[in-house]
Amino acid sequence: xxxxxxxxxxxxxxxxxxxxxxxxxxxxxxxxxxxxxxxxxxxxxxxxxxxxxxxxxxxxxxxxxxxxxxxxxxxxxxxxxxxxxxxxxxxxxxxxxxxxxxxxxxxxxxxxxxxxxxxxxxxxxxxxxxxxxxxxxxxxxxxxxxxxxxxxxxxxxxxxxxxxxxxxxxxxxxxxxxx
Amino acid sequence: xxxxxxxxxxxxxxxxxxxxxxxxxxxxxxxxxxxxxxxxxxxxxxxxxxxxxxxxxxxxxxxxxxxxxxxxxxxxxxxxxxxxxxxxxxxxxxxxxxxxxxxxxxxxxxxxxxxxxxxxxxxxxxxxxxxxxxxxxxxxxxxxxxxxxxxxxxxxxxxxxxxxxxxxxxxxxxxxxxxxxxxxxxxxxxxxxxxxxxxxxxxxxxxxxxxxxxxxxxxxxxxxxxxxxxxxxxxxxxxxxxxxxxxxxxxxxxxxxxxxxxxxxxxxxxxxxxxxxxxxxxxxxxxxxxxxxxxxxxxxxxxxxxxxxxxxxxxxxx
Numbered sequence: 323x324x325x326x327x328x329x330x331x332x333x334x335x336x337x338x339x340x341x342x343x344x345x346x347x348x349x350x351x352x353x354x355x356x357x358x359x360x361x362x363x364x365x366x367x368x369x370x371x372x373x374x375x376x377x378x379x380x381x382x383x384x385x386x387x388x389x390x391x392x393x394x395x396x397x398x399x400x401x402x403x404x405x406x407x408x409x410x411x412x413x414x415x416x417x418x419x420x421x422x423x424x425x426x427x428x429x430x431x432x433x434x435x436x437x438x439x440x441x442x443x444x445x446x447x448x449x450x451x452x453x454x455x456x457x458x459x460x461x462x463x464x465x466x467x468x469x470x471x472x473x474x475x476x477x478x479x480x481x482x483x484x485x486x487x488x489x490x491x492x493x494x495x496x497x498x499x500x501x
Numbered sequence: 502x503x504x505x506x507x508x509x510x511x512x513x514x515x516x517x518x519x520x521x522x523x524x525x526x527x528x529x530x531x532x533x534x535x536x537x538x539x540x541x542x543x544x545x546x547x548x549x550x551x552x553x554x555x556x557x558x559x560x561x562x563x564x565x566x567x568x569x570x571x572x573x574x575x576x577x578x579x580x581x582x583x584x585x586x587x588x589x590x591x592x593x594x595x596x597x598x599x600x601x602x603x604x605x606x607x608x609x610x611x612x613x614x615x616x617x618x619x620x621x622x623x624x625x626x627x628x629x630x631x632x633x634x635x636x637x638x639x640x641x642x643x644x645x646x647x648x649x650x651x652x653x654x655x656x657x658x659x660x661x662x663x664x665x666x667x668x669x670x671x672x673x674x675x676x677x678x679x680x681x682x683x684x685x686x687x688x689x690x691x692x693x694x695x696x697x698x699x700x701x702x703x704x705x706x707x708x709x710x711x712x713x714x715x716x717x718x719x720x721x722x723x724x725x726x727x728x729x730x731x732x733x734x735x736x737x738x739x740x741x742x743x744x745x746x747x748x749x750x751x752x753x754x755x756x757x758x759x760x761x762x763x764x765x766x767x768x769x770x771x772x773x774x775x776x777x778x779x780x781x782x783x784x785x786x787x788x789x790x791x792x793x794x795x796x797x798x799x800x801x802x803x804x805x806x807x808x809x810x811x812x813x814x815x816x817x818x819x
Contacts, residue, residue, distance in 0.1 A: 393539065394551035403515075403818025404553075407532075410539040444548040 340473065342485060342493035345456050346373070348472035350380055353423065353454045356469060357381065361421040364388035366438055367408050369427030369485035372493070373456060377425065388413040390424070392437035394444075417446030423469075427485035429455040432466030457495075459483060508630055518630045518639040519812050521648040522689040530693055534658050536811035537804070543580060544806060553814050554583035557614040561587045562604075563642070564620040569778055570642050570652075573802065574617045577809035583615070605629050613637060615817055623647035638816040640809075646682055651812055652777050653686030655805040657694060659797055660732055662804065663773050667691070671698040673726050673768075675758060676736035676785050677707045683777045684736055688717060702726030703758055706747040723758050730768040735760050735776045738785045751784045761787045765795065773797045 365374030367389055374387040391408040424438065439451060454470040459477050477483060477497075486496045509518045509525065516529055543551055559578040563571050571587065578585045590604065599607075605616070615638045618626045623645030630639040643649040657667075664670055672691055678684040678701050691699050692715060701712045702720045712719055720726035727733055738754055748754050760774065774786075774796045782788045791798060 391539075394543065394553060399553050399814075399818050404536060404814055407535050408539070410542045412542075440552075444546050444551070446547055 340457065340475065340483075340495045342456065342495050345472040346376070346493055349373070349454060349456055349470065350377060352470035352472060353377060353425075354381070356423060356452055356454065357383075358421050361423050362388060362413075362415050362417075364390050364413065364422055364424050364438075364442070366424065366426040366434060367391040369456075369487075370425045371409075372485065372487045373427060374425040376491070386414045388415065388422075390438045390441055392434045392441065395437035395440040397433060397437065411441055411445075413442075413445050417442065417448055419447070419449050421450045422448045422452070424451060424453045426453070426455050427457065428483050429453070429458045429466070429468050429471065430461050430483075432462045432464035435466045436464055456485065457483065508627065516812075516815050518626075518641075519650050519816060520626050520630060520639065520641045522650045522653045522686050522693065523648070525693065527693050527695070530654070530657065530690060533654055533808070533811050533815060534661060536815060537654075537658050537807040540580075540810040540814075541804070541807040543810070544803070550580050550582055552582045554578065554581035554614075554817060557583045557817060558612060559583045559585050559615045559617060559813070560608055560613045561585065561617045561642075562590055562608075562619070563588070564590045564618070564625070565643070567619055567643065569802070570619065573805045574640075574642060574651075574809050577806050577813060578615075578617075580806070581810055581813060583813070601625060601628065602632055605633060609634060609637060615640065615813060617642050619643045621645055640812060640816065643682055646680055647685065649682040649686050649777075651805070651809055652683050653690045654812065655801060655808040656683075656687050656734065656775060656777070657690045658804045658808050659775060659801050660773075662800070663797060664731060667694040667696045670696050670731045671700070671729055672696050672732040672734065673700040673702050673720075673730040674734045674736065675702040675723070675726060675760065677738050678703055678712070678736065679707050679709050680739050681736050684734075687734060688712070688715060692716065700726050700730070704748065704754070723764055724767060727760075727764055728767045730772055733760065733765070733768060733772060733774050735774065735780075735786050737777065737779060738781055740781070740784075751781075755784055759783070759785055759787060760790050762789050762793070765790055765793075771795075775801055778802070 365371030452469040458471040619642040626641040
């Protein structure tokens, strides 16, 4: 599929100009052709879950989206433990035989995607799993690729990019130095 | 590196052993309860197993018998993908004269990662925690009359599940409190979580008066004890203590402190009834109450697995 690629998005440290709302509209356009009538949206907690909810609404689809967390399958449990709190995975539909579109805010190393795919398979055998992300920031450590992304940016590994949602539902990006 | 003030916490304040609820900050208890919530749903999946403890070995060391607690720890560890070894120590090495620390040293040489310890002597899990290697974790599954922290935590999980919040509750703990490590763990947890009224209810011989110093209301009258309560935690009357002259008879105890439908009617209409099990029907609790709509005794068992998964993954993680 052809995806709008925006490599020119300025992403210099300290001067990142990522308009999350504009990128969201881009993502909405990019996921339309991926949707089959029985495709279920599953958002990765927490940013991806917000995106999935809004996509569900804007795509005019009925029912609740799924929410999935990487917590139970992370590969850094031995060094980081369970980490902070996360909503438990909720998949309010039959996973067996279902096409699934995973949605996340940022695709980086690919480790979270690996973990949530394992989590997904604990609930059944989906017919197909695809991935849509708002921003692909490169830096992959696993053979993972998005089927749809609204932007590609390049950021130093020391920086953490994540989606924030305001009280009125509008999206913005937050950029911080990793501790 | 363990904290000087509390051997259960490392210098960052993270839980590395679970030995007692006493002295644990509210944030640690709340973190365990929140984490248990996410494990509860694992038990309802098609694949009831997550890989967090894959490659780790959990040794269940039961120096004292307990079917339910050992089984739920075993299920919890297996659902975290750990290898589980159950050692019926009471019938093996100790019987041949091996000391506790020698037993632990031998099991550590077998690359144990986590010990779940039940012992008739108060403090035995502390001794093990002090002498094991830094990467090894200890969970107290009941020591003497001292503490049974995972039971205390699963009781708190149950209360929070049904009552949502601790801040307006009246909780009555009824029965043989003096011999009960469950009562002690519950009272510490309820206090830490901010329950405004905790009552210890039972005959003078079985309720220590010094509980008042912990802010607990001591009641030697069942009617006063359960009136208006939101939660009633019944304790098992330990039959083996009956011979010591602490009670006239089981029948007498039931008449005064057994929970019957009539006494339960004095509590709030939506009060829940809990019991750590095993229950003695007709001794501390009437069958109509144990099997009644206000009883949450079986959900306690289910929650116990999630709470034990949470404790194991918190101490073993990081």
